[in-house]
Amino acid sequence: IVGGCSSLGSSNKALDTYDLSVPTVAEASRRQAGVQVLIAEPQALKILDSENIVIRQSAASVAYLEGSQWSDRLPKIVQTRLVQAFENSNRFGGVGRPGEGLAIDYQVLTDIRAFEIDTAAGKRAVVEISAKLLNDRNGVVASSRLFEASVAATSGGAGFVVALDAAFDKVASEMVAWVSKNI
Numbered sequence: 001i002v003g004g005c006s007s008l009g010s011s012n013k014a015l016d017t018y019d020l021s022v023p024t025v026a027e028a029s030r031r032q033a034g035v036q037v038l039i040a041e042p043q044a045l046k047i048l049d050s051e052n053i054v055i056r057q058s059a060a061s062v063a064y065l066e067g068s069q070w071s072d073r074l075p076k077i078v079q080t081r082l083v084q085a086f087e088n089s090n091r092f093g094g095v096g097r098p099g100e101g102l103a104i105d106y107q108v109l110t111d112i113r114a115f116e117i118d119t120a121a122g123k124r125a126v127v128e129i130s131a132k133l134l135n136d137r138n139g140v141v142a143s144s145r146l147f148e149a150s151v152a153a154t155s156g157g158a159g160f161v162v163a164l165d166a167a168f169d170k171v172a173s174e175m176v177a178w179v180s181k182n183i
Helices: 074-089 157-182
Strands: 003-006 015-018 032-039 054-058 061-064 068-070 092-096 106-118 124-135 141-152
Touching (some): 015 157, 032 074, 074 106, 074 157, 106 141, 141 157
Parallel strands (some): 015 068, 032 106, 054 106
Antiparallel strands (some): 003 015, 054 061
């Protein structure tokens, strides 16, 4: 997690800016050298498709963490960190994003359903990402799964982000293993 400040102009107060760390994924003993995987940018509702850090106050009420922001749009950060997790696992012949020229075998299509601090549940970081593994050769969904993690969060911007980072680490690690198993 990287904390820092970002100035939005001379009249605006600087915001604490946060990033997600690269998920820790164990390198696999079995490598699928010829398989190339594309990680598409995740889909997300507008509330999650921004730089704002979401605080869920109830099932129908959300707010944003005051004075804090992500370093980029959340779907872009999640995509980048997933690409890095898949690459670092050393399980695939190639991993990339759309437009990078890979002759892809599979696409990992994701939807961010939750990426928030749930204060109604006692300050818990909640990350839920739905994933589909699409065989790019025939257009058939090989498998689909909902990945979920919840981690207790301490108060404050940095404490909340540490918990979100830990929950995302769990989800990303499980996703890499799942894709490897289902190819």
